[in-house]
Amino acid sequence: MKKILLFLFLTCGSLAAQDREQINWLSWEELDSALATKPKKTFVFFHADWCAYCKKIDRVVFTKPEVIKKINTDYYAVRMDTETTDTIRFDGRTFTNRQALTKRNGVHDLALLLGSRPEKSFSLPVTIFFDEQFGIKQRVFEYYTSWELLKILEQ
Amino acid sequence: MTCKYSFILFFTGFILNISAQETIKVTGQVSDGDNPIPFANILISNTSVGFSADGDGNFELELPDESVTLIVQAIGFKTLRETLIPSEYQNTPLNFTLKPDLLGLEEVVVSATRNRLSKKKAPVIVTVLSPKLFKATQSISLADGLHYQPGVRVETNCQNCGFTQVRLNGLGGQYTQVLLNSRPVFSALNGVYGLEQIPVSIIDRVEVVRSGGSALFGSSAIAGTINIITKEPVNNSWEVTSNLGLIDGTTPDRSLNLNASIVSEDLSTGVTLYGMYRNRDAYDANDDGFSEITKLTNNSLGAKAFYRPNDNSKLGFDFTAIKEYRRGGDRIELAPQFTDITEELDHNTLFTGVDYDLFTNDRTTHLTAYASVQHTDRDSYYGGLGGGRTRADSTAANNAFGKTTDLAFVSGVKFTRNFKNNDVLTSGFEYQLNDTEDAIPGYNRIVDQNVNSVGLYSQYEWKPIERFTALIGARLDHIDVDGFYQIQDINRTSDVTQTVLSPRLTLLYNFTEDLQFRGGYARGFRAPQAFNEDLHISSVGGEQRFVILSDDLESEFSNAYTASLNYSKEFNKIQTSLLVEGFYTTLENPFTLVSTGTSLPNGSILEESRNGSGAYVAGTNIEFNLSPSKALLFQAGITWQRSIYDEDQVLFEADGTSPSETDVVTDQFVRSPNAYGFFTTNWTVSDSFNVDLTGSYTGTMLAPHVISDTGFIKLEETTDFMDVTAKLTYHLDLDEHLHVEFSGGVQNIFDSYQQNFDLGALRDSDYIYGPNRPRSFFFGIRFGDF
Numbered sequence: 008m009k010k011i012l013l014f015l016f017l018t019c020g021s022l023a024a025q026d027r028e029q030i031n032w033l034s035w036e037e038l039d040s041a042l043a044t045k046p047k048k049t050f051v052f053f054h055a056d057w058c059a060y061c062k063k064i065d066r067v068v069f070t071k072p073e074v075i076k077k078i079n080t081d082y083y084a085v086r087m088d089t090e091t092t093d094t095i096r097f098d099g100r101t102f103t104n105r106q107a108l109t110k111r112n113g114v115h116d117l118a119l120l121l122g123s124r125p126e127k128s129f130s131l132p133v134t135i136f137f138d139e140q141f142g143i144k145q146r147v148f149e150y151y152t153s154w155e156l157l158k159i160l161e162q
Numbered sequence: 163m164t165c166k167y168s169f170i171l172f173f174t175g176f177i178l179n180i181s182a183q184e185t186i187k188v189t190g191q192v193s194d195g196d197n198p199i200p201f202a203n204i205l206i207s208n209t210s211v212g213f214s215a216d217g218d219g220n221f222e223l224e225l226p227d228e229s230v231t232l233i234v235q236a237i238g239f240k241t242l243r244e245t246l247i248p249s250e251y252q253n254t255p256l257n258f259t260l261k262p263d264l265l266g267l268e269e270v271v272v273s274a275t276r277n278r279l280s281k282k283k284a285p286v287i288v289t290v291l292s293p294k295l296f297k298a299t300q301s302i303s304l305a306d307g308l309h310y311q312p313g314v315r316v317e318t319n320c321q322n323c324g325f326t327q328v329r330l331n332g333l334g335g336q337y338t339q340v341l342l343n344s345r346p347v348f349s350a351l352n353g354v355y356g357l358e359q360i361p362v363s364i365i366d367r368v369e370v371v372r373s374g375g376s377a378l379f380g381s382s383a384i385a386g387t388i389n390i391i392t393k394e395p396v397n398n399s400w401e402v403t404s405n406l407g408l409i410d411g412t413t414p415d416r417s418l419n420l421n422a423s424i425v426s427e428d429l430s431t432g433v434t435l436y437g438m439y440r441n442r443d444a445y446d447a448n449d450d451g452f453s454e455i456t457k458l459t460n461n462s463l464g465a466k467a468f469y470r471p472n473d474n475s476k477l478g479f480d481f482t483a484i485k486e487y488r489r490g491g492d493r494i495e496l497a498p499q500f501t502d503i504t505e506e507l508d509h510n511t512l513f514t515g516v517d518y519d520l521f522t523n524d525r526t527t528h529l530t531a532y533a534s535v536q537h538t539d540r541d542s543y544y545g546g547l548g549g550g551r552t553r554a555d556s557t558a559a560n561n562a563f564g565k566t567t568d569l570a571f572v573s574g575v576k577f578t579r580n581f582k583n584n585d586v587l588t589s590g591f592e593y594q595l596n597d598t599e600d601a602i603p604g605y606n607r608i609v610d611q612n613v614n615s616v617g618l619y620s621q622y623e624w625k626p627i628e629r630f631t632a633l634i635g636a637r638l639d640h641i642d643v644d645g646f647y648q649i650q651d652i653n654r655t656s657d658v659t660q661t662v663l664s665p666r667l668t669l670l671y672n673f674t675e676d677l678q679f680r681g682g683y684a685r686g687f688r689a690p691q692a693f694n695e696d697l698h699i700s701s702v703g704g705e706q707r708f709v710i711l712s713d714d715l716e717s718e719f720s721n722a723y724t725a726s727l728n729y730s731k732e733f734n735k736i737q738t739s740l741l742v743e744g745f746y747t748t749l750e751n752p753f754t755l756v757s758t759g760t761s762l763p764n765g766s767i768l769e770e771s772r773n774g775s776g777a778y779v780a781g782t783n784i785e786f787n788l789s790p791s792k793a794l795l796f797q798a799g800i801t802w803q804r805s806i807y808d809e810d811q812v813l814f815e816a817d818g819t820s821p822s823e824t825d826v827v828t829d830q831f832v833r834s835p836n837a838y839g840f841f842t843t844n845w846t847v848s849d850s851f852n853v854d855l856t857g858s859y860t861g862t863m864l865a866p867h868v869i870s871d872t873g874f875i876k877l878e879e880t881t882d883f884m885d886v887t888a889k890l891t892y893h894l895d896l897d898e899h900l901h902v903e904f905s906g907g908v909q910n911i912f913d914s915y916q917q918n919f920d921l922g923a924l925r926d927s928d929y930i931y932g933p934n935r936p937r938s939f940f941f942g943i944r945f946g947d948f
Binding site for chain 2: 128
């Protein structure tokens, strides 16, 4: 009986998933070359497995059609798990996760570089809005709703 | 192209508040010993001046020309403090080495001072039980999971009804205060079976505070507090968990848990709904036809909702309904009056609560107001033919039905103010009402008790210097007990009005960042009234055993002293911690159950709750944690203690009719082993596969055993027990939104279980001790979006 239920959940889940529009997420390397060819505003979202508010943004805010449309039209979008141990090449530099060598939940150097604040611990979620010249316009260090996000994206 | 991304410069070497006075420039690097740590923050203690290191850990500081204390912080690392003279570093670099923090020592806890505090800064030792541990030990209810803490033991005390007691530092259940979300909603009656009624699926964590050190929570928390904190959701989620256990490989114990949360996009409203169904058959260990583990069915349903009108306030509501049926004895398929022994309890309990939190804009002041109500309706049957088949036996059996109602209300206001110098003032007011009525007309038994109490408390957390914290507080309780207790031809009353001041003092001193000392004193008291054990009826010799308060029962007082050393140290990537805690609690006039034998007219045993001789419990708790890597965690704890009456305490009062039976006296607490402990091991083999091995040890102890039909008891020395559980869990991500977990294992692998139960209708049903179940197999499936 459980198996049948499970099967039903799976089929319904995957059917629904196919219809969903998504934000076109780029990797850092893709962003590097995209910026070189065509400058555009950039939207960067840092998250981690343990971050409940990140998950909430992911599921509730990034799934709203108006948010997807706005980001896909006017922005390059990058999302990054701050705990990734991948080596990332961006802007002619190489970034690694050096914290992960010595500790659990180590934060990647690139996330630390962009998401650190003086006198405060690194916290998630972190969202960064760049202008066309890849200069930082705004950094947001907390949860936001889709209407709050749209307001910032419109600026 | 490279210069285009000059943004990087914005973040390198952020320098704040460079002071204008004479300064000395000092440079250096922050590292973990091998690699630089990027973006560490370096603060000058007692000022608002701060610097931050760059992406390669390098920094340049401008320091005043005098001795300064620097605080170096980086996320995931332990905070470092160093006092130095800047002029010494004008020509040599200043390097800091930070240590990673693996064991979650910076975890946030609530219980210690009723505010959120980092566990390490809490002046009182708080141990936290996570849902992970409840899962590792295959705990269906709270009662099953509490063993895995030093100084804590949970034991079933009745074969007929499964009455469980939690014992902290060797003191019985009535000395421990159980709190739900920091509120004392557990009444005297809930204390009897309540720990088995709370489903673990609603629990976020359980915080255990041993000894009375922190207890602004209440003066009756003499042995400690157990604070059950329920979940606060952020995301929408749901899960279904189903478990099948086979006690001794045969007797089924099935359960189903449902749990779902919905939280609005702006996080201003949310609700969690939960439900539990459990159905356990009765288990008979020795094939005498009488249960050792009771039949249990439990249906619980609840909801917890919140509303945040703005960022600084929150309104919460919670509701839980519990319908629990338990029955033990023989011939469970028959109506109770046709059996030899039946204890049957049908609980209908409802908890409802509302709370309101208000913060000021700068979050320095916090006000909480709350009110909770608990109501229980209970149908009971404590009786049976008792092995006889006469008309009188039958009449008695037909009249053993009882009815209980219990109402508990608690309401309070708490005010917290954080001062600029980090001192904290907490004050509050609490009103509690507990009204219990328990009537079994057939035995002419009545408990009609009304307890009103008003508590006023205040505590000041004083941090005169960085290394030292003192928590000074007191609680003023005004308690009013109006009780009427009757069994057959005996009746007693309790009419007490008392005002008691209970002072508390706790100290914390950091010798180094790794070594901390804590010490505390707390005074506690309990006014004469019927507590959980006094409301429980068991059977022996085919008759019932009742408890009644003695005449002129006086309040019981306690003085609790604790001192502990906590040492945490990393050896490269291996992290360890060791806690050694000594405790010493003296009791004046402790309420002690003394058996007067079969002194009631119908041949039943009567136990009286009397003021015993003074007593003390003293011992040591040792807890050791080791985490060699992320994949492996090992914890172990052991308690050695003595629980001694100052003078020999009478536990059975002989009436002189039988020359071989004299008063039974002892200087030791019964059911209190001198050594007990636990271990837990968690091994994450891969992302999807997990192995847990857990165990609890119970040393030998004295257990009272009724051995003749006059109710004469013998103090038996029990064997020791090692109850080990192994569990395998396999996790599968079917989709981002759907996960499945399969688990299976064995509880009590070595079948370490009591072997010498009494047989038949005349047995002493309280003669049960040690692990709660024999070897049992279990299988579980959990699925959902969790």
